[in-house]
Every structure is written in structure tokens, then in C-alpha cells.
Amino acid sequence: MADFDIPELKEFPVVPHIQEGTMAHSKPFVSKEQFQEPLGFPGELVDNWQEVAYDKMEELTGKYRSLAVFLDSCVKCGACTDKCHYYLGTSDPKNMPVARQDLFRKVYRRRFTFAGKYFPKLVGAVDLTEDVLNDWYSYFHQCSQCRRCSVYCPYGIDTAEISMAAREVMDEIGVGQKYCNEIIAKVYKIGNNLGLPQPALADTLEGLEEDIEDDTGVTVRLPLDVKGADVLVVTPSADFFAEPHVDGLMGYAKVFHEAGISWTLSSHASEAANFGMFIGSYENMRKVSLRIREAALDLGVKRIIFGECGHAWRVAYSFLNTLAGPFDFLDPKYPVPMHIMEFTHDLIQRDALTLDKSANDDMVLTYHDSCNVARASRMGPKPGGQFVLPREVIKASCNHFYDMPQDTIHEATFCCGGGGGLLTDDLMELRVKGALPRMEALKHVVETHGVTHMAAICAICKSQFAKVLPYYGFQMDSIVSVHQLVSNAIVLGNKQ
Amino acid sequence: MSFLTIVYALLFYVATALLVVGLASKIRQYAKTPAPLKIPTTPAPVTRSGVVMRMFRELVFFESLFKSNKWIWIFGWMFHYGMFLVLARHLRYFTDPVWTWVDLIQPFGMYAAFAMSAGLLGLWARRILVDRVRYISALSDHLMLALLFAIAGTGLMMDYVVHTDIVAVKEFFRGLMYFSWKPIPEDPVLLVHLGLVALLMIIFPISKLLHAPGVFFSPTRNQVDNPREQRHLAPWAAELEKNRS
Numbered sequence: 042m043a044d045f046d047i048p049e050l051k052e053f054p055v056v057p058h059i060q061e062g063t064m065a066h067s068k069p070f071v072s073k074e075q076f077q078e079p080l081g082f083p084g085e086l087v088d089n090w091q092e093v094a095y096d097k098m099e100e101l102t103g104k105y106r107s108l109a110v111f112l113d114s115c116v117k118c119g120a121c122t123d124k125c126h127y128y129l130g131t132s133d134p135k136n137m138p139v140a141r142q143d144l145f146r147k148v149y150r151r152r153f154t155f156a157g158k159y160f161p162k163l164v165g166a167v168d169l170t171e172d173v174l175n176d177w178y179s180y181f182h183q184c185s186q187c188r189r190c191s192v193y194c195p196y197g198i199d200t201a202e203i204s205m206a207a208r209e210v211m212d213e214i215g216v217g218q219k220y221c222n223e224i225i226a227k228v229y230k231i232g233n234n235l236g237l238p239q240p241a242l243a244d245t246l247e248g249l250e251e252d253i254e255d256d257t258g259v260t261v262r263l264p265l266d267v268k269g270a271d272v273l274v275v276t277p278s279a280d281f282f283a284e285p286h287v288d289g290l291m292g293y294a295k296v297f298h299e300a301g302i303s304w305t306l307s308s309h310a311s312e313a314a315n316f317g318m319f320i321g322s323y324e325n326m327r328k329v330s331l332r333i334r335e336a337a338l339d340l341g342v343k344r345i346i347f348g349e350c351g352h353a354w355r356v357a358y359s360f361l362n363t364l365a366g367p368f369d370f371l372d373p374k375y376p377v378p379m380h381i382m383e384f385t386h387d388l389i390q391r392d393a394l395t396l397d398k399s400a401n402d403d404m405v406l407t408y409h410d411s412c413n414v415a416r417a418s419r420m421g422p423k424p425g426g427q428f429v430l431p432r433e434v435i436k437a438s439c440n441h442f443y444d445m446p447q448d449t450i451h452e453a454t455f456c457c458g459g460g461g462g463l464l465t466d467d468l469m470e471l472r473v474k475g476a477l478p479r480m481e482a483l484k485h486v487v488e489t490h491g492v493t494h495m496a497a498i499c500a501i502c503k504s505q506f507a508k509v510l511p512y513y514g515f516q517m518d519s520i521v522s523v524h525q526l527v528s529n530a531i532v533l534g535n536k537q
Numbered sequence: 538m539s540f541l542t543i544v545y546a547l548l549f550y551v552a553t554a555l556l557v558v559g560l561a562s563k564i565r566q567y568a569k570t571p572a573p574l575k576i577p578t579t580p581a582p583v584t585r586s587g588v589v590m591r592m593f594r595e596l597v598f599f600e601s602l603f604k605s606n607k608w609i610w611i612f613g614w615m616f617h618y619g620m621f622l623v624l625a626r627h628l629r630y631f632t633d634p635v636w637t638w639v640d641l642i643q644p645f646g647m648y649a650a651f652a653m654s655a656g657l658l659g660l661w662a663r664r665i666l667v668d669r670v671r672y673i674s675a676l677s678d679h680l681m682l683a684l685l686f687a688i689a690g691t692g693l694m695m696d697y698v699v700h701t702d703i704v705a706v707k708e709f710f711r712g713l714m715y716f717s718w719k720p721i722p723e724d725p726v727l728l729v730h731l732g733l734v735a736l737l738m739i740i741f742p743i744s745k746l747l748h749a750p751g752v753f754f755s756p757t758r759n760q761v762d763n764p765r766e767q768r769h770l771a772p773w774a775a776e777l778e779k780n781r782s
């Protein structure tokens with residue numbers, strides 16, 4: 042099935058011994074000129090790339106306190122060394138969070154610190170040579186920016202911040218990653234990651250309406266570009282056709298139908314994901330975010346609600362107000378933006394939905410906390426609501442639910458292995474190996490509780506698991522959307 | 538005035554100046570560099586007072602480290618809090634009359650010195666024995682532990698093996714503080730102890746010891762989780778908004 046060894050699932054997870062260089066060959070395709078230019082990056086490696094890179098590093102350490110503090114503060118205590126799923130899955134020491142940071146830090150030291158300038162050998166400082174750049178390209182594309190390391194570091198050092206900075210420096214010298222940059226260019230041109238234009242989108246939504254009607258006999262609308270709707274829904278474009286995402290989208294539609302609240306999708310902002318974050322580019326992240334503001338203004342909505350998407354929810358929850366706010370033109374009664382889980386959870390609390398749990402009796406469920414929802418956002422008013430709300434919605438929709446082991450859920454959750462701009466076929470080996478810790482946790486509940494399905498609320502997680510589950514002997518359709526469960530359980534027309 | 542007294546007096550003036558100026562400029566840099574985005578590691582406190590509690594737990598209990606690795610936690614905690622007590626006990630060389638609380642902790646100082654040394658050895662053992670930690674260690678990481686261990690070792694030697702005239706030590710340092718120099722006791726162990734301490738002070742602002750001020754400025758730990766309620770905008774990011782609809 043694969044031209045690499047698939048890791049073996051162990052009974053009890055073990056921290057592997059280091060094996061140098063096992064993933065040095067892993068590199069995503071390099072971006073081409075036509076994808077670089079729309080983002081404002083040079084099309085190929087610039088002549089004086091070292092100088093340009095140093096200048097960018099200096100600029101970034103002056104713009105981001107996180108970077109300035111993190112680069113100075115690491116004491117090499119080693120607490121993070123066994124926390125990254127990519128290290129656990131590959132044994133490559135450069136996938137230990139601190140070692141990944143050090144690829145950047147050693148250049149920073151050499152260039153910008155007293156110790157590195159005068160005693161480079163002593164502190165392990167080096168110039169940015171071609172070899173170092175190669176390592177950067179390889180290993181900064183082996184970080185899904187999942188922030189697991191930052192939970193466990195005594196100073197909260199977040200390797201994601203360093204990865205983002207490194208990717209931005211590389212973009213600046215003309216060495217971008219094709220997958221991310223091509224997608225961002227598509228958003229600028231068409232409005233979503235998949236390059237789905239308005240007519241195709243309208244067509245798809247119509248088809249989904251027909252499916253729901255065939256299935257339930259009830260007309261449930263999936264409106265597009267409707268001016269004056271109450272709610273603008275922004276969802277990852279995978280929701281428009283990929284399995285199991287699309288079942289989740291139908292779930293949102295049914296929930297809105299039952300709530301009797303008018304809503305609309307927008308063809309201008311038909312993408313929740315914001316790949317600007319993956320490449321660490323504030324400007325691009327901001328440009329993508331502004332499309333949502335424009336759509337909200339244009340359609341005259343009162344609220345913005347995001348669909349099931351992990352990194353998107355981070356940008357939405359934590360950054361949207363900063364990047365594209367203030368949202369004083371929206372209804373101040375509701376947080377901006379809201380997550381669909383907050384919306385559905387609230388309806389369930391108020392007993393405004395009728396859910397027939399037995400509709401999901403063919404499944405025994407567990408729940409995968411998506412990394413960026415868990416460690417970079419919140420739902421509801423209380424800290425940790427991001428763990429509670431999805432589980433309550435799941436439990437309200439099904440009879441059989443079991444959590445995976447404590448050290449693999451909530452804030453300790455493991456990334457699916459495909460986040461942060463790595464969900465591309467040219468990184469398949471990395472994706473499969475990086476999924477190991479989650480697969481071990483899943484195997485555990487499959488064996489102890491007979492779990493058959495795992496629910497998630499992230500487009501990347503869903504696509505990634507659909508692809509890698511079979512490598513570990515699970516069914517590819519054992520990954521489901523949370524709103525797919527709601528969709529199955531919801532009894533339409535009951536509360537009107 | 539002996540040659541050694543002059544050398545050590547100047548050494549401590551220079552070391553103190555470098556420590557203070559270096560740290561102040563680093564703290565200034567951290568304080569002035571904006572954090573353009575809200576990036577607290579969640580679940581995070583939603584109020585300022587919650588953040589103060591979170592920082593308190595990090596500083597006093599090393600909360601995150603406790604979650605991640607019990608060995609590093611126990612050794613690290615022994616080392617830091619041992620050192621903290623030792624340093625508090627050292628205040629007796631600089632205060633006259635000695636503050637009451639400094640007097641009261643004197644008896645615990647000895648246990649603290651051993652705890653500190655044991656912690657250092659434990660951390661060092663991990664650095665050598667655990668392949669992952671060995672891989673990330675540069676020469677400087679070993680030397681830093683060696684330096685601290687040597688300081689503690691020479692200190693303990695003065696307690697148990699070759700005593701020094703601590704009244705004279707106190708006079709020397711009080712003399713430095715009030716610019717009326719007094720002679721330093723010329724005991725080799727004391728001179729080594731003090732020389733290493735001066736070295737520690739000098740490298741503090743140019744080494745990983747910057748984690749001490751750094752921890753207070755870490756955005757993943759010190760930010761309030763309220764991005765939806767309150768708009769957070771860095772000055773350089775506000776510039777980008779000038780020509781926006």
C-alpha cells in the first residue's frame with residue numbers, strides 16, 4: 042500500500058529512541074511563480090537570499106513578541122521532546138519541538154546575539170547556509186502548528202509561532218510551499234480553497250436540498266448569497282461535497298430550519314479556512330479575513346457563524362476581530378463570530394430541537410478534539426467550553442459515546458497529522474506517521490468499548506482521517522462529522 | 538589595599554553593571570515588542586486576575602512542567618527553590634542589621650544548598666542519559682549546569698571544609714555598596730566562589746537564563762482569552778487599516 046513503513050500500533054504508547062535523519066527526505070512541492078506572485082512573494086529564490094532572510098528575521102522579531110521571547114527563553118529542559126506526534130511517529134529528532142525551534146534559533150543566535158556572534162561553537166549557532174535552508178524547508182513543513190508542545194513547555198513556547206515565522210522568511214526569499222500558496226491564490230481569485238465558482242456552488246447546494254427532501258420529505262433550504270438573511274454561515278469548502286463533511290453541512294441546514302432562523306452562505310466568502318495563518322503571513326491572513334467582513338456588510342446579516350473547521354476556528358475566534366473587526370454593524374447580542382456548535386448547543390439547552398438518539402444506534406462513538414479548537418480557541422463563556430460543547434451535542438444525538446484515554450484528549454489532544462498546511466499528497470508518509478498517536482488512542486477504545494466511529498469538527502481532520510485510517514486497518518468511513526450525527530438524529534418539523 | 542581586593546571590587550562593579558543594563562535592555566525590548574495576535578494557549582483564563590493566578594502557578598509550582606515531565610519537574614523545582622532560599626539567606630552579607638526574616642530562614646539554608654545541588658545533578662544526569670535531551674544539548678547547556686554546580690560546591694565547601702571569614706566578606710560587600718572599599722578575605726575557595734558568581738552575572742543577560750524575565754512576557758501564558766469581547770490591535774497592524782472600507 043505504501044512505499045514506506047507504516048508504524049505499528051502498540052498496546053501502550055512508547056516514546057521512541059531518536060533515529061537521526063529518518064524524515065530528512067520529506068519535503069512538500071515547492072511553489073511556482075504563478076502561485077507566489079498573487080501573495081506578494083518572489084517567484085523563485087532571490088539572488089541575495091541570505092541577506093533578505095536575515096532582514097526578514099529581524100523584522101519579525103521586532104513585530105512579534107512571541108518570537109522575541111521564545112527565541113531567547115528556551116532552556117533546553119527537554120520537557121517538550123516527547124510531545125510532538127511527528128516525533129512519536131517518525132523518531133526523527135528534528136521533529137522534537139525544541140529541535141525544530143533550534144533550526145531557526147541557531148541562525149538567530151549566530152546573527153543577532155552576542156554569544157552566537159563571538160562563540161558560535163559554544164552555543165551551537167550557525168549561518169543560514171543552503172543545508173540549513175534545506176532543513177528548514179523539510180522540518181518546518183513537518184509541524185502542523187498544533188500547539189501541543191506549548192501546553193507542556195514551562196514558558197509556553199509555541200513551536201507553531203516559530204514554524205510560521207520560518208515559513209514567512211522562506212516565502213520572502215522565494216521558497217514557498219505549493220499546496221498552501223496555490224490555495225491562497227485560489228481564494229483571492231474565486232473565493233474558496235477548492236476553486237468552486239458561484240454557479241457550481243449554487244448547483245451543489247440545490248442538489249443537497251433535493252437529497253434532504255428525498256430523504257426526509259421536508260424542504261430544507263441551503264441558501265446562497267441571500268441579502269437580508271439573519272446569519273452568514275462561513276464553512277470550509279470541503280463541506281460542499283466531500284464525505285463526511287457534506288453530511289455535516291446538511292446538519293447545519295436542518296438545525297437552522299428547525300430554529301426558524303434565516304441564514305445564507307456567501308460565494309464571496311465561501312471558505313472558512315484561512316491558509317494565511319499556515320504561512321505565518323499577517324497580511325495574507327488579513328486579506329482572506331476581510332472577505333468575510335465584506336460579505337457580511339454586503340449581505341446585511343446580523344450574525345456570523347462558522348461551520349466545523351479547526352484552524353479556521355482559531356483564526357475566526359482568536360483573530361477575526363483583530364484582522365477584520367470591529368464588527369459593530371452586527372447584532373451585539375451575539376459573540377462575533379459564533380461556532381455552529383455554540384448555536385446548536387444553545388438550541389439543545391433550550392429544548393428547541395427534537396433529537397432521536399436511536400437514529401445513531403448503528404454507531405459507537407468517540408470524539409477527536411481538533412488541535413486548534415482545543416488549544417487556540419474557546420466555545421461558550423467558560424474556559425474549556427471547547428471540550429464540553431461538542432461532547433454535549435454528540436451525547437444529545439447518540440446513545441453510545443466513550444472518550445479516548447485522558448492523555449490524548451482535551452488540551453492534551455493529538456493532532457490528526459495533517460494540519461497546518463500539510464494535508465497534501467506529497468507529504469503522505471509524514472501524514473500517516475504523524476497520525477500514529479491518535480490511531481493508538483482510537484485502537485484503545487475500539488478494543489475496550491467497541492467504538493466504531495470517531496467524530497470530529499475539522500475539515501482537515503476529516504479529510505486526513507478518511508485517508509489514513511485505512512493504513513492502520515480501520516474503515517475510511519469511520520470518521521464522521523458532529524453535525525452529521527445531529528443530522529441523523531434531528532426530527533424535522535416537530536417544534537414549529 | 539591589596540591587588541586582589543581591587544580586582545574583585547572592579548569585577549563586581551562591572552558584573553553588576555552588565556547584569557543590570559543587559560537585563561533592563563532585554564526587558565525593554567520584550568515590553569516594547571507588540572504581540573499582534575491573541576495566542577494564549579487555551580483553555581486560558583478569561584479575566585486579568587485569572588491570568589495573574591495562572592502566572593503565579595507557573596512561577597511557584599511550575600504547573601506546565603508538572604503536566605509534562607515529573608522528573609524534570611522535581612529536579613527543576615528542587616534546584617530553583619533551593620537556589621532561591623540560598624540567595625535569600627545570602628542577603629545577610631548585604632544588610633545591616635540583618636532583616637528578621639533573613640535571620641529566621643538561616644537554618645533552612647543548608648538543606649536548600651543540598652537540594653539545589655541534588656536538583657542540578659538530576660538535571661545534568663537527564664541531559665547525559667536521555668538520548669532526546671542529549672541531542673538538544675549544546676556545550677553551553679552543560680557548562681551552565683557545571684557553573685551553577687561549582688558555585689554551590691564552593692559555597693558548601695566554605696560551610697563544611699575550609700571556612701572563610703564571613704564578617705570580612707560582609708564588610709567587603711557593604712564597602713562596595715557604600716563606596717568605601719574594605720579588603721577581601723584571600724581564601725582561594727571564596728575567591729573561586731565569587732569569581733564564578735561574577736561570571737554568572739555577566740552571562741545572565743546573554744544566555745538562556747533570560748528565561749527568568751522571559752516567562753513573564755510569554756504571550757501564550759500572559760494573555761487574557763477575550764478576543765471576541767475586546768478588539769486587540771498592534772500599532773503596526775493598525776497602520777494596515779488606514780485604507781480599508
Ligand code: HEM
Pocket residue numbers: 116117118195595596599602609612613614616617660661678681682685746748749750752
Ligand atoms: C522567574 C524566575 C525563574 C523561573 C520561573 C524559572 C523556571 C525554570 C524552569 C521551569 C526551568 C525548566 C526546568 C528545569 O530544568 O529546571 C528552568 C531551567 C533552568 N533555570 Fe530557571 N527559572 C527562573 C530563574 C532562574 C535563575 C535566576 C537561574 C540562574 C541563576 C535559573 C537557571 C536555570 C537553569 C540553568 C536551567 C536549566 C536547567 C537544565 O539544564 O536542565 N533560573 N527554569
Ligand code: HEM
Pocket residue numbers: 620623626627630646647650653685688689690691692693695696700701703706710727730731734
Ligand atoms: C556576591 C554574591 C555572593 C557572595 C558574597 C557569596 C558568599 C558566600 C559565602 C561567604 C558562603 C559561605 C557561607 C558560610 O560559610 O556560612 C557562601 C555559600 C554558598 N553560596 Fe554564595 N555567595 C554569593 C553568591 C551566590 C550565588 C549567586 C549562589 C547560587 C547561584 C551562591 C550559592 C551558594 C551556596 C549554595 C552556598 C552554600 C550554602 C550556604 O552557605 O548558604 N552564592 N556564599
Ligand code: SF4
Pocket residue numbers: 124125126127136137138141183184185186187188189190191199200201456
Ligand atoms: S506545534 Fe505541534 S506539530 Fe509543531 S512542533 Fe509543536 S507539537 Fe509538533
Ligand code: SF4
Pocket residue numbers: 114115116117118119120121122138139193194195196197198
Ligand atoms: S519545553 Fe520549552 S524550554 Fe523546555 S526544551 Fe522545550 S521549548 Fe525549550
